[in-house]
Amino acid sequence: MTAQGTLITGEHGGNLSLAEHAYQLLKDRLIMLDIRPGEPINDGQLAAELGVGRTPVREALKRLETDHLVVSYPRRGTFATIVDITELAAISEIRELLEPLAARRAAENAGAALRAEIRAKADEISNVSQTQLDQTKLMRLDLSVHRLIYRAAGNAHLEDVLIRYDNLATRIWCLVLDRVPSVAGHVSEHADLLRAIADGDAEKAGKLALEHVTGFEKTIRTAL
Incomplete structure (x- = not known):
């Protein structure tokens, strides 16, 4: 051993x-x-x-x-832990405040190397509809996008909090995965967000991040 x-x-x-x-x-x-x-x-x-x-x-x-x-x-x-669907509103409330903040900070603070990594991830995401990834692999890809944005924000405390709540949100998503349309569309939304961050457009990045989180909650509620 x-x-x-x-x-x-x-x-x-x-x-x-x-x-x-x-x-x-x-x-x-x-x-x-x-x-x-x-x-x-x-x-x-x-x-x-x-x-x-x-x-x-x-x-x-x-x-x-x-x-x-x-x-x-x-x-x-x-x-x-049990996945409690009733926590969706509370989790979403926090993410609707903090995800746009992280996206704006990433657009403002990311260095050249991180911006290149973000652009590469955007290109990967753009091709997701042409790939044959299963739902689970798509969910892991979604997680990797969020982790990249949080890291680029340059605030370790914000990153720590968002990782925790993104994990909880992903568990809820996985619980209803067989009742939602393909998550490829949900994941592909990130391409424009990542490019806005790479371009340093903080306002657009924050707007797209908010739309992504609210869209996630609506999709889950429709599945329920």
């Missing part, structure tokens, strides 16, 4: 601790509902699956509880 202190290489390069590695993998499973809402989580079983000790898994689960993706009960254990 891998030693406790060993570092591994992350998917985008750089070293990750075992606890960070476990956190990233488990977070993805929880967001994409591979670990179903309400499902019990066995840290020993997860440690064996991930090839790490129990300690990194337990550290990861503590972080995931802060993210509201798992919940622990004394003498009962740890469970994936």
Whole structure:
């Protein structure tokens, strides 16, 4: 088994601790509902699956509880949190305020290298209708777009908050995925937003970000 202190290489390069590695993998499973809402989580079983000790898994689960993706009960254990559709309005209210802010800040603050990365992502998004990505891969692409915008905003606190609420919103989306039209159109909306950010057009970026979030909520409510 891998030693406790060993570092591994992350998917985008750089070293990750075992606890960070476990956190990233488990977070993805929880967001994409591979670990179903309400499902019990066995840290020993997860440690064996991930090839790490129990300690990194337990550290990861503590972080995931802060993210509201798992919940622990004394003498009962740890469970994936329930996806509560009634929270959609509260989550959307926060995102409608903060997503446009992040988009505007990204348009204002991103450096040349980030703007090039944003343009490349816009080109990738523009071709999404021609690709044969399944719904789950499209959702992961959607997540990657949001993470890029949050990073480009240059405010670590804003990034942290938005990642948390985008994760919760994505879980709701995944819950109704079989009841909504293809998410390709939802994802492709990001191309214009990304280009506005790359062009430094803060006003347009904020407007498009708001339209995207409100459109997301309407789509979910229609599916329900």
